[in-house]
Amino acid sequence: MGSRNAAAVALAVLSWIFRLAAIALCLIVIVLCFSGLVAKLNIVGFIVDLSRALPAAIAGWGVIASPFGGVFRFDFALVALACFILDYVCQRASRLVR
Known part of the structure; x- marks a missing residue:
């Protein structure tokens, strides 16, 4: 049972990392639209x-x-x-593991 909780927590943390990266990229896209x-x-x-860093x-x-x-x-x-999609997948996997 302990390893399942650890996997769920790891997936939840990974989900948050993907979500924050996606939000940061969205903000960068918006900022780049304005040259000033x-x-x-x-x-x-x-x-x-x-x-x-992109492929x-x-x-x-x-x-x-x-x-x-x-x-x-x-x-x-x-x-x-892609980061938002990975966030969703990690979140769903975290819920399934629990």
Whole structure:
């Protein structure tokens, strides 16, 4: 019984990590749509590092100019969606294990 609880807790923690990563990526996508915010927050270097961390198959894919002077990063949005899906899967698995 103890190992099942440990697995459930581990899956719940992993679920929270995926959820926080997805929310952070969503916020980054929104901030990138406004060029003034990117300049004020000085996050260009962080965005470049984050782009390099993405798989080569989707890195830079779907970069669309926004009407607010920034860009919409579809690749970041896809990774955020994948993190939300993994969050859901881990949450369901955690409930099944208990």
